[in-house]
Amino acid sequence: MSHDSLNLAYLLRREGYRMTMQRQLVLDAVCEAGGHAAPEQIYEIVRRSSEAVNRTTVYRTLRLLQELKVIDAIYSNGGHLRYEISGPQPHHHLMCRRCGADVEFSHELFVPFLERINEAHGFIVDATHLTLHGKCEACFRRN
Amino acid sequence: MSHDSLNLAYLLRREGYRMTMQRQLVLDAVCEAGGHAAPEQIYEIVRRSSEAVNRTTVYRTLRLLQELKVIDAIYSNGGHLRYEISGPQPHHHLMCRRCGADVEFSHELFVPFLERINEAHGFIVDATHLTLHGKCEACFRRN
């Protein structure tokens, strides 16, 4: 999802926050990174646009954008923090351990499984951003 | 799974490692912790048995036991590292965000979903230790 359509200033103001250049740059960077971006990567992209942004501000802004539900926090393989723009609906990721390919799959594909879990264990799973690891088709054939 | 049945000394020797008191204590602690134990918790349990174990050794031993496939590393919600005794077969966890209850579910419940993923995206998921978060039945009713 691109963020061109979303009015960051409006979302911020609605919650009593202020619009700043830094906040726009961080959001732009998360979008540009194109999913699964670590804070450090986001920081680097921001720095390309402006030297005048501090690493601390990037961290603070990422947390704020997450709170505003503009971006999602994901804990990738190895437990590392990543961010990406929130999609209009929940979706999930398949990540290839070999080539790093990142395939999205829809929540619909996941729903029947969640229903079975609920039947079997009475548990309501609220995963909105699952990342599963494995091998993509090409890499699977290759070895 | 209890570890009473597994001969740590044998597994170590087979790979050229030595049996030590520390290694046994760490394994005992992971088992005693009963799943999803953070390194620090494991360290504390070990310390109850013996003052003579260093935190560094706990970390080193956890990595070693993982390499020997005696324990599994799990990245829990929030990206924190946890360990637990390896089960005889893959299984997964449901963790309640509210009360912290940890329910295991079998891999069989998961298989049909993995097959649908494979059909739809040609992806072979190798998740052997998934943790899903949500609400358990009791907590879901409560609010």
Add this chain to the structure above:
DNA sequence: CTACATGCAAAGAGTTTGCATCCGC
């Protein structure tokens, strides 16, 4: 007695916090 294991201290990532200054509104 030799090589691997340990303890200690120190370094290292990654992230957060305190506080003075800055600036959006």
Add this chain to the structure above:
DNA sequence: GCGGATGCAAACTCTTTGCATGTAG
């Protein structure tokens, strides 16, 4: 001008590494 936002440095958590000493086999 006021109160939130930023930059800077420092702290903090979690984990790993270097090296001298200890100990299993």
